[in-house]
Amino acid sequence: MQRAVAILLVLLSACVDKAKADYDRCVDLDKNYDAKGAMAACSAAVAADPKSPSGQAAEKKLEELRSVNDKLKAESADKAARDAKIAKDDPNVTVQPTATATVATVAMDPIQVAADAGPDDVTAVARGLYAAGDYAGARKVLDPRVFGRGAKPTPDEVSVLSQVCLAQQDRKCGKDLMAIVRRRR
Numbered sequence: 001m002q003r004a005v006a007i008l009l010v011l012l013s014a015c016v017d018k019a020k021a022d023y024d025r026c027v028d029l030d031k032n033y034d035a036k037g038a039m040a041a042c043s044a045a046v047a048a049d050p051k052s053p054s055g056q057a058a059e060k061k062l063e064e065l066r067s068v069n070d071k072l073k074a075e076s077a078d079k080a081a082r083d084a085k086i087a088k089d090d091p092n093v094t095v096q097p098t099a100t101a102t103v104a105t106v107a108m109d110p111i112q113v114a115a116d117a118g119p120d121d122v123t124a125v126a127r128g129l130y131a132a133g134d135y136a137g138a139r140k141v142l143d144p145r146v147f148g149r150g151a152k153p154t155p156d157e158v159s160v161l162s163q164v165c166l167a168q169q170d171r172k173c174g175k176d177l178m179a180i181v182r183r184r185r
Contacts, residue, residue, distance in 0.1 A: 017049060017052040018048045018052065018055075019045035019049040019050075019052050019054040020045075020052070020054040022041050022042070022044040022045035022058065023041070023054040023058040026039075026042040026045060026058055026061055026062075029041055030061070030065065035068065035072070038065055039062060039069065042062040042065065043058075043062060045058035046058050046059050046062065122145060122157070123154065123156045123160055125141055126141045126142050126157070130160060130167070135164050135167050138161075139161070139164050139165075142157055142160060142164065145157055146158060146177070146180065147176065153180065158177055158180060158181065161173070162177050165177065
């Protein structure tokens with residue numbers, strides 16, 4: 001009887017798909033657009049048990065991922081070549097990708113833009129920079145007006161700078177702003 005149980009356990013352990021966990025991880029990473037992680041997990045699944053159903057599925061998935069990865073590398077290289085050509089042709093132009101196409105814009109210093117805008121428009125300039133995702137530019141415009149020596153920031157300037165600090169996850173900036181708000185009360 002013990003011999004039969006031992007044989008049964010040996011047979012059952014041979015039926016376990018050792019590649020299943022890695023293959024499942026590969027599929028999950030691929031769904032989450034982590035191509036490198038998915039390729040590593042599929043490679044591990046193939047290495048664990050290449051003859052199992054999961055190992056064979058992982059090998060097919062790995063071929064698909066390599067094909068997609070090669071296409072992405074080629075597109076990235078083409079884009080880098082185009083951007084380098086634009087930068088070589090005109091060094092004052094920066095390339096900013098958009099959802100549909102690549103648009104060239106003239107690089108401008110946010111401090112100069114704010115100085116040209118005048119004191120009433122500085123907040124508008126900072127809001128525009130913030131909305132465009134240029135948190136460093138908005139911060140460059142607002143920091144001297146809010147934290148500078150003898151500065152008397154407006155509530156709008158404090159509000160915009162607090163949004164910028166949150167976007168940059170800068171806790172010190174947030175604490176400094178809270179101190180300014182408390183001083184006003």
